Amino acid sequence: MVDGELLEVLKGCEEVLRDRLSRSSSAESFLTDFKDLVESMLSARPTSSNSTEWSGEYYAAVVEELRALGLHRLHDVDTDFEEVTLQIIDAGSRRHLLPITIPRPGELRHLTVRMDLPGRTGPAKIPVSRTGGRLGLAEVVQAFEKTLEEFQPLWDQLDDLDVNTWIVEPDQPRRSHTYRRIALGNNLYLQIDIDPTSPLAPPAYKFLGADRAAAKCRETARKNIGAWDATNLLRKNIESLLEMTLPSRPMTDASQRSALGSHEMEGKECGICYSRQLPIDLGGDIDGEVNGSGAVPDQVCRNGSCGKLFHHRCLYEWLRSVPATRVVFGAWHGSCPYCSAVITTTKP
């Protein structure tokens, strides 16, 4: 370090330095003091004074914007202050998380916002030119809240289905998911895809499952579709359409859902292959629908204290490999691999 530089570092502490010099008992202790002083001055010195001052102001402004929004809306901030997650409660008391990437100082061109909304794919980039040089978080939240309003009718119907029926897919529905696969019992499923703009209208639907049963449902639905009442609950309309009450989620599964930690996942996995989604090379060779790859376990042991779940394909392959399994009118009757209770399945 050249003398000039050292002088620059020590500028302003000449007084302290003189004081230390007069108090030091030996040259060694003064040098130690001197070294400490230089080190503390160096660490306090901004590495690049210009940008630090500037980004300090910048981040103070960001914090101010967050404060103006109300800190109750702040859900999470990452340690590098690169992403803040806001939480917005909508009119239906549903909580929405809104992760926003904070641009680095000097790179403020647009905000990257990830919105979990129907029809959105990928994050949205909002140009900052529209927000007057600030991040414009308030404007983003306002726009998001307005969009939330549009989807209230959709989510009312979906929430009702999620609570009252047995949804097998999506496994953990997100707000952007507009489809549901509903278990009807006896290995039969109804898949609906709801139009977000008119959630009370008849949704696109198809039946998945054993041919004969699916055909019967299709027939019933065709007969009743004319009586669809777009002022009634979607669930009630589906029940009238199928002339049945939609079964609710089996108790065993529900209690496993509330269980904590990894046990929750364990309970949802197939008791044979130990996976949640059916491996690719096993499914999809027959009709690619119910037994397709990615299918979740939907066969459940009816013994209340067992309640193990299996993939349709895995259970069928297992029962088929056991000589004691009986086949009666296309239904395979055998015993649960876990509890030996009678379990029945069909050819997937």
Add this chain to the structure above:
Amino acid sequence: MSNLSTKRLTKELAELQKKPPGGVTLESADNLSQWVVKVEGAKDTLYQNEVFWLRFTFPSNYPLESPEVVFVRNIPIHPHIYSNGHICLSILYDHWSPALTISSVCLSILSMLSSCTNKERPPDDSRYVAHAAKSPKQTNWAFHDDTV
């Protein structure tokens, strides 16, 4: 090897390494089709202080089909264990179920050893060993003793 067994074996392997049951240690698993597991004879049994090795060979459709399980290196003297390492235990053959795991199979074998009261080879050992196929799964086992 199919995805069906890969996923499941990977999970079983992790479980066995993380929390193996008492007296059971994974010795080697160079791949997902053959593992060697070390089992230690339980205290206060005829096999106390003895160490044995079980070789598991997994078929591609495991767990729909049982693994082939044989003793290697050091064969315990037991009325249901032949001197070629083959084990007469119903859950390894006719009574296999996908609910069983490598851990539970090891424990069943340890319990079979523990309940033994008389260390001796099966009465038909020499005849069986002379004619047995390489894999015990090809043997037509008759399980006549459910007590051991």
